Amino acid sequence: MRFALINDKPTEAMPGLVDAVCPGCGASVIAKCGTQKIHHWAHKNIRMCDS
Ligand SMILES: [Zn+2]
Numbered sequence: 001m002r003f004a005l006i007n008d009k010p011t012e013a014m015p016g017l018v019d020a021v022c023p024g025c026g027a028s029v030i031a032k033c034g035t036q037k038i039h040h041w042a043h044k045n046i047r048m049c050d051s
Contacts, residue, residue, distance in 0.1 A: 004029045004041040013039040025049035 003010040004020035011020065013031040020041060022029050027049070029041040043049070 001029070001041045013041045022049060 001022065001024075003012060003023065005011070005023050006017065006020045010023065011017065013033060015031060015033045017031050020029050020031070021027065022041070022043060028044045030044055031039065032042050033039045
């Protein structure tokens with residue numbers, strides 16, 4: 001996803017950001033910031049939601 005919530009504010013993924021949650025399900029998400037893909041957030045666990 002493009003945005004995750006940090007302190008209830010939609011935030012774009014950037015390296016080093018922590019404590020972000022999915023706006024859809026409230027699960028913890030981590031920033032994926034490789035060089036091949038655009039920066040995005042992904043759920044820490046496998047489960048996906050319908051955001
Ligand atoms: Zn979610």
